[in-house]
Amino acid sequence: MGTTIKIPEPSAPFPGLGVENAQGLLQWISAVDHKIIGVMYLLTSVVFLVLGGVLALLMRVQLAIPMNHFLHPEVFNQFFTMHGTTMIFFVAMPAIFGFAVYFIPLMIGANEMAFPRLNAFGFWLTFFGGLLLYFSFVAGGAPDAGWFNYAPLNERNYSYNHGIDYFAIGLLVSGIGSVATSINIIVTVLHYRVPGMALNKLPLFVWMIFVNSFLLLAAFPALNAALAELLLDRELNAHFFNTAGGGSALLWQHLFWIFGHPEVYIVILPAFAIYSEVFQVFSRKPIFGYAFVAASSVAIALLSFGVWAHHMFAVGLGDTVNSFFGASSMLIAIPTGVKIFNWIATMWGGKIHFSVAMLFAISFLIEFTIGGLTGVAFAMFPIDWQLTDTYYVVAHMHYVFIGGVISGMLAGLFYWFPKITGKYLDEKAGKWFFWLFVIGFNGTFLIQHVLGMIGMPRRVYTYPNLPWYGVLNFTSTFFAFVMGFSILLLVFIMRRAMRHGTPAGPDPWNAYTLEWATRTSPPPLKNFEDLPAVTSRRAWWDMKQQAVNPHPQTKNDDPI
């Protein structure tokens, strides 16, 4: 009986959300087009960013004054666990994949990812993994042992609600999606480049995402193994991590950080990838030291597998182990520093346009340097013995994650939004957003270095009224709300741009790479009809110079 709904083929690169005639929404759900999937990844990321951000603000309210009773301790612990897990796995990762699956085919002159259905599969696993994680809130309680979920606190006898089971299953599901998408990216880059685009002519964005995908393939199995063992422990009374049954609490830490530290680079490398494009286009110059920027990514990727125990300097592994991991962690500063200075050198001699994307890239240089330097302090393990697991480390990692990763995603958003939607994000309102965000972010986290140095441990739901604790925490909370307000403003700017934004045309920034060579913005369902062979790293720039544009931009080609 019943009516059958015909699954529609996508008819537009940016379908509407209507449900009438089974169009719109169904087109999104059934899509295998890399652009639609890319947009869905990005929307997923924004939704989870708001969720994770609200959790953070609630925590900051609880911490605004000493001995506060706004949140129950158990609720606070669930919130910080969910905040970290959300931001890493369901904000940073989907944002990265969103930009990657949207722009990699476009930047290498391909019409699709290598495996379009696998691409959709990867997205939906990530999406439902996130839903599973959040379902825990209504299934008896969210996970409450922190995003790195240390054993034996993650065992049933210390955390008896089902939150950690949802954590394990949610991350397993989304992790499988991430692995699938990485394979897809690697095959696409290796196999579908336009003629002439040798690996040394790849845009740096593609280079870094390519390297990153290998990193991800090697890192996720360790997490998946750890999660499987944890589920066996919790559901079948195994004892991998339960010391009382002969297991090892430190085994979890090794497995988690063998995944976890590469994961830090998995989320930062794509941000580096975006900056590498933004600096070129808005300095009107090719990248300084292409080979060094690309090679330093490979160096970071390789080194990242030899640094995990720097998260464990305080567990008593002994001098030999500490020295090895201290040295390897310090080494990673070298390729990272190379990148920073190459980006500054890219601006040198340029004609710098202060677009919002460029402002985020410039603020990143300073913020990430702060996060990087405090990171080197942690590699010097006696300093780590003082400051690890304090607010100093909270400040450090937020400088890396917000100053590095989130700023990169925001730079990418302002840079590519005109291509994805055909509309500009308002630059003037965008600059308001930029300054609010930067002031809010630095106001929140800079003083947290001091809180760590005066003895405030991380992950405490409250604190006694010790000198300076109250005023510093209150200031931090105040600026966190400035940052929260800026994100509201961003959502408003995006909404207004979608409705009444200025049409951007196919190549609004006079850019260098092939995603801007499509006939329209958003790109047509079939990206390219025909592309000439590529001869340099700035393929689209060459075509414009030689006036061999395969898709002449006419006034009639208004963006959709």
Added chain:
Amino acid sequence: MFLQAVEDPQSFQAEHINRLFNQFNIAAACILLLVVFLVIYVTTKYRRRHGDDSEGAPIEGNRRVEILMIGFPTVLLAWFFYKTLAVSSAVMPPVNPTRQPDIIITGHQFWWEVSYPRNAGTPNPANSPNYVITANEVHLPVGRPLLMELRSADVIHDWWVPQLGNKMDLVPGNKNYLWLNIRRPGDYIGACSEFCGQQHAWMRIHVVAQEPADFARWLDSNARNANPPADALARAGETLFQTRTCAGCHRIRGTPADGAAGPDLTHVGNRSTILTGLLSTNEENLASWIDHPQEIKQGSYMPSFMFSKDSIKAIAHYLEQLK
């Protein structure tokens, strides 16, 4: 109370780490200033003039600049790695396996068990039991290197007193150690620094550093058995304590109570605070804690009993006079 920061080191270990931290901070500040200066210089000098749509200079790289970018940080890091090893070996020299620890700290959700093994080297071994066991308030002598042994009874905890130097995890199934050489007598505060469950925030540390003679006196007085109850109310409290399951979890030396799941209460009246610093020790606070523990420290293992007001008053009175 004054500011208890890592920048105000009060032990040999903290001084060494702080010196390394300060040296690094100077180098880091120079690098940060260099980056800030370069960013400001470049963005000011090379900003696009209005109406200028030309391209930037076609510079694609410079090998000398790259060598400098790699070489300079490498040399700097090598030097700091050398300093790291030097400080590490000064702060955490290896332990001779025959050396007995001066103090054993065992982490519990959410309190610290503190015990002092007393061997032939300590004064008056004859009239002391082998161990002095107390909780949360950690008395230590100044002026000599102490070896601390760190254990955990349940999950991972972490010992950290900023002014006294390096932190160390208490890992179930492992024994970790720390060296500690405190410079000056005083009260030092710290906190558990590894998330250990619902009341991680209230697992704070209070170290009382004393001159060796004062410490020896404290240790002797704490080696004594508990005072017998002095008045009728305290006697009633003791009876309740022994018969109404309190004794199943808590130890009061000199009485049949020898539970080890909760803090030792033999001299609880001498400790300035209960619940690792959440409340100061007095009859009123003890009474409200016994009356509704899950409202005061949610998630602790102290069960909510249904004592009458009179019984609570008696138990609190008894405990308060255990000095």
